[in-house]
Amino acid sequence: MNETVLTVEKLGKSFKHQPIIQNISFEVKKGEIMAVLGPNGAGKSTIIRNIMGIMYPDEGSITFHNSQKNMIPRHKIGYLPEERGLYKNVKVMDILLYLADLKSYPLKKAKERAKVYLKKFGLEGKEQSSIDELSKGMGQKVQFIASILHEPELLILDEPFSGIDPVSQELFKKEIRSLANNGTAILLSSHQMNIVEEMCDRLFMIHRGRKVVYGSIEEVKKTYANFKCVIRGKNDRAVLEQISGVQRIEQNEDVSTLYLTKDIQPAKWLKNLPEYMIIQELSLDRISLHEIFIDVATDQNLLQEAGENYE
Numbered sequence: 001m002n003e004t005v006l007t008v009e010k011l012g013k014s015f016k017h018q019p020i021i022q023n024i025s026f027e028v029k030k031g032e033i034m035a036v037l038g039p040n041g042a043g044k045s046t047i048i049r050n051i052m053g054i055m056y057p058d059e060g061s062i063t064f065h066n067s068q069k070n071m072i073p074r075h076k077i078g079y080l081p082e083e084r085g086l087y088k089n090v091k092v093m094d095i096l097l098y099l100a101d102l103k104s105y106p107l108k109k110a111k112e113r114a115k116v117y118l119k120k121f122g123l124e125g126k127e128q129s130s131i132d133e134l135s136k137g138m139g140q141k142v143q144f145i146a147s148i149l150h151e152p153e154l155l156i157l158d159e160p161f162s163g164i165d166p167v168s169q170e171l172f173k174k175e176i177r178s179l180a181n182n183g184t185a186i187l188l189s190s191h192q193m194n195i196v197e198e199m200c201d202r203l204f205m206i207h208r209g210r211k212v213v214y215g216s217i218e219e220v221k222k223t224y225a226n227f228k229c230v231i232r233g234k235n236d237r238a239v240l241e242q243i244s245g246v247q248r249i250e251q252n253e254d255v256s257t258l259y260l261t262k263d264i265q266p267a268k269w270l271k272n273l274p275e276y277m278i279i280q281e282l283s284l285d286r287i288s289l290h291e292i293f294i295d296v297a298t299d300q301n302l303l304q305e306a307g308e309n310y311e
């Protein structure tokens, strides 16, 4: 088991006596990508700001390795805030070196790494351009480079993919994965569920400031009905209700969606479908993280297996 880099324990924060986050506990381990998810206003940035010391928690503790609060070594943390923006009239290389220097990172090494990363992100030749001469996406790339230049042990990325094109998204994804493979602990907040599903190891989902889901992507999917089967064809609900392994049925005109219990074996289940069923089209897919998110965020709680209480 990898060593724990960040421990957030029972974190609580209120604004004007209104609780914003409550009893938030999770860990980020060396070499893993942990996602913090939740609908707008759920409290993701508040958690991140408390970790970064931009805000102080009312309750709970934040531990980096074994050191708490003001002992947290800031130079070992990289942070890409939700609010983008670097000094506008400063040159790209100058800002990168200045920020690395603030983290006490050696100048020569910072310059070498800056060149490598600028090339990687297609910004070769832009070293002497000022930030306001760059496009928004280019500026974001520079800010991302600034967050990783000093080789942080913990990297916190608040919505790293917002506002960047699909090609650049691939570059970001590749780089984030490679940093994790080299041991960086990564905490990432994003609204793009497909990306989270694809690249994160574990996730922590909050809703109205409280934990709703925490675990590996696999564990989370197991907690929710595993597969869904979509059938096009006019079938009576009564017929569908007799099929074993069906947890819940949704019908919309001729399309029926069957949410299946997690104990079914897909091939066996398909084989046992009644012969008299009308099937024009059929698909069997895993529930996506996107669907789980919508289920949680809209308070439906329909996808979670009946009787399960996810802890």
Ligand SMILES: Nc1ncnc2c1ncn2[C@@H]1O[C@H](COP(=O)(O)OP(=O)(O)OP(=O)(O)O)[C@@H](O)[C@H]1O
Pocket: 015, 020, 038, 039, 040, 041, 042, 043, 044, 045, 046, 047, 082
């Ligand atoms: N400084 C503040 N004063 C008062 N309320 C605040 C402050 N900062 C955040 N809030 C409130 O706390 C709640 C959580 O905000 P937060 O920015 O953490 O959400 P989020 O999950 O990051 O949302 P989004 O996905 O929209 O970025 C919101 O209701 C917000 O209005």
